[in-house]
Amino acid sequence: MLKYIRRRILGTLPTLLLVVTFVFFFVRLIPGDPARLVAGEQATQADVEVIRVKLGLDKPLGTQYIEYLVGLIKGDLGTSLRTKRPVTTEIAGRIGNTLKLAFITLAWSTVVGVIMGVWSGRHRGKWQDYLGMTISVSGISIPSFWLGFLLIMLFSVKLKWLPTTGASSWKSFILPSVTLGVAIAAIIARFTRSSIVETLKEDYVRTARAKGLKENIVIWRHAFRNSLISVVTVVGLRFGFLLGGSVVAEAVFAFPGLGTLLVESVNYRDYPAIQSLILIFSLQFLVINLVVDILYAALNPEIKLG
């Protein structure tokens, strides 16, 4: 197992290097002069040149790239043009909130999605199925920013139960998490349903029923356990969707996370911050996929670990 894990981690490294390279050159395409941006509109050309040297932008692209890679290994992501502070400091102050939001959301939406999917799947073609699938197709169609505002109107403005912004207490996580998680739960429900419907056709399910097991046991112990593998895969893949969605959900609630930082940085054309944030987002996604792969191997005895 350890050997398998090590091999999977090594397998991710080339993708990671490609992502880093891609982000580096990609962000260099941003129009406008970053040195001018830092110096300000009124600065003289000489001042701009001083800043250009300070930012290392006067060097050839290849040198910049090498320096960037070396910096990355040392954990140096450059300096934010907007706040003049190291990007790592900016990210460190916010990544906790975003990760907390992501994992809380992933947890509840997986549970809700699985229960809803199993419920629809076991009542295939009946009204329960129809209801469950109507809810979930609506869940993937609803604009999350709109849902967020509806929740604010109901729970913050009308009932005054929950705060509209910030991340100061556990209460501030509820609305952003619901906003973010509805679509994820809906996707997981759709997937679980089709997986359960397939599994229920299997011979061992018929056998389990034939020997008189209770339907609940047949569903959860036999059918669901075997659908679990594909559910884990889809949950992992949707984590990226969740990270992307968090940008929008955070914007609605002015939540102090990486998403709002990304939007602010894009508006300011703060390219060191943009490139680091995009990198951090895809890094989180790659790590989760790695974990899912390993979980998948652990859950599925058919996969050879050699």
Add this chain to the structure above:
Amino acid sequence: MPIVQTAADTACEAVRKEKASIRTPMADMVRKFRKQRNSVVALAFIIILVMIAFFGDFLIPYQINEYDYSATLEGPSGAHWFGTDEFGRDLFSRIISGTKISLAVGLSAVTVGALCGTILGLLGGYYRGFIDAIIMRVADTLFAFPGIILAIAIVAILGSGLSNVVIAVAVFSTPTFARLVRGKTLSLRTSVFVQAAKNLGASDARIIFRHILPGAVPDIIVQYTMSIGSSILTASSLSFLGMGAQPPTPEWGLMLANGRNYILTAPHIMLFPGLAILFTVLSFNIFGDGLRDALDPKLTD
């Protein structure tokens, strides 16, 4: 004599019956699709949306940028069905007019993404080797950017604006189509009919476009329909974040973002654009589901 007559009649009847029940794949698909009533309703709604996109501008009661400072932030009424915004603009007219923007952005982005992805997938899957390795490596790299992040990155470089949103969403949907079509091509290129075409001396282009592509078309159509809904959603999210359409464009996501300043005094400004996005995306998703079930050969009734 009468007996022979009857026999001939029966034969004729049998032929007629057979003709009536000939099951071409297309007829089969239409029949299966029509059985799913909500998908038919969704399709009807999409047709109405398309009509609105084309003719809506001739039907709206007010001009989309017609200011009326005597009627700002008004709730829904007989004169303004969906109320007015902070400039007294009629929201109903703006939402109707915004239909063509959302449809155009969603459709053009997915069409570009589907075309590029299909061509790349066909090339990679058919020629394998070096081309395939490069295409799939790029697709993997693009897949490593979660969800809307890639679109935001592209907009950060190109600058905000609707046309850049189209490019961003197109790039973002290309790898999905590339992977789908590549997988299909890989399985079709070893099939007997492709081998036969090859032995008959058909050119690569002919094999790819006449023999392999048609086999991938059902999958492409389903993915295409399913992508339209999510593209409209992504595009309006970008506009909501201030990276897409710019004021005073009557784009639904932008109108919604604008409404957040009036959440306490005039919540209707946010309500109606959100409903418009919801129903549009919902109809494409339900239509896509119906299409998928109708095209899926595994699902027989």
